[in-house]
Amino acid sequence: MKSLWMVAASLLFASMGVCVKLASEALPASEIAFYRAFISLLLIAVIMRLSGAQFATPHALTHLKRGVSGAISLILYFQAIALLPLPTAVTLNYTSPLFMAAWLGFTVSGELSRPIALALALGFAGVVLVLQPTLGSEQWVGGLCGLSSGLIATMAYLSVRDLGRLGEPEWRTVLYFSLCSSVFGAAWALIDGGFHLPDLRTCALLLGVGVFGAAAQLCMTAAYKGGRTLVSASLAYTTVAFSTLYGVLLWNDVPSAAVWLGMVLIVASGVLAMLNPPPAKL
Template sequence: MAGALWMVLAAVSFGLMGVFVKLGAATLDAVALVFWRTLFAVLLLGGVALLRRQRFATPQLGRHLKRGLIGYTSLLAYFHAISHLPLSTAVTLNYTSPMFLALLSVLLLKEKLSRHALLALLLGFVGVTLLLRPTFDGAAWQAGLLGLGSGLLAGWSYLHVRELGQAGEAEWRTVFYFALISTLGGGLLLLGRPWQPLTAANLPWVLGLGATATVAQLAMTRAYKVGRKLLVANLSYLTVVFSALFGALLWQQRLGVGELLAMALIIVSGILAGRR
């Protein structure tokens, strides 16, 4: 139950994070948005850790590095998708992660794939195909593929989050090292690029992005540590619902029958995957 409640909080926060990404994308690209988002977390979590005299040293540095690199690449692809697609579409593509989590659990952890899981993957594939169809008919096909790729990488990243939790790693250190690795990666990518300054117009969006992302990351990490892996992963689909509501309220992004059907299939696939 505790894991479920933490994931609900994470879903709300991730939905709000998408709103701030879309607002900030008017003046900042995905690389800059990821940089500021993760720098916020590094300063906040690092500052709190110093005040509490917590230890930064960890025997899990290798796992943190793997998780950080995979998670950073996923975040870049996700922010690009949000910037160029309707919010609910980008979020749904990213939240194919539970479907990929089930698949990767079989491929990497040698878990058994049941009939429910096979049906889940089939429904998820159909849903993704329906959802991506409009992007391939238009000019946003690249953003659509990157959105789907972010879901695959996020599912892979969650496996490492689970391993870190099972190894007894503190949640704040898991989030801190992810943010630190992502900030360093973003800083390297920003070198040699035209500087995109923070202004009075985009600073509120960057601060909102940093705050909601940090809360979401902490809540998600806690959920995977104390909750059942696939149950928690299924509840992450609530972010799709919140994002659809935010998109409709803020940008009048209405969902057609095909999009609703696609989202429903992807959500059902996650539920079935959780029963395996």
């Protein structure tokens, strides 16, 4: 089942999140996003060159839509990771299946079904519980970044689905996403105070961000291309489990009872949404 590629992508994304969290101690999120995208761009370009793959594409506009939405979502996600505990940031980012289900519900059937409406209510309650325990401004800024990244990622994921249906190979999809993210990340970093010279430890972490990110993108693209969109999106929730495990092992960051409940509600709401898709093949 090709949707299972998403489980591999989830483990890789969680590993990338660990590197982002550690690198954020020395660099701003915009700069980390640039390095993540630029390293991936170089890796993918070299592999494509050696394998003789074609760089040109007849679907430039779809790639641009996927690249721009993905780049903005990526930077917001990294900002959330920098401000919040890793499991919390990941959980908020993975509200994207909820937004996707709501969007598909409106566009396919013209209205939300009762299960989707219930899923959205559960998801909202979960978000409140995840953010409620600490009401500091930094928590809410990080929370808004995480939710915004999830919302904007919906457009990126739907574009990945469209590119798969158009027959675009995974390598080329990831290449153009990395190119757009490099441009946006560099521009954001320059506006945010310019680039900094990283030390050796930070360089190693940035390399991990780029390698894990590129591998995760390839697995995710394969999942959305070969599997069903909503099934792949629901399996993305395994990133929450992997990230929580990392948080406990590396930072002894055990979520409180309220946060655990909120995370469970968000995951349950996503699963409910995935089990009740709109009446059309996705």
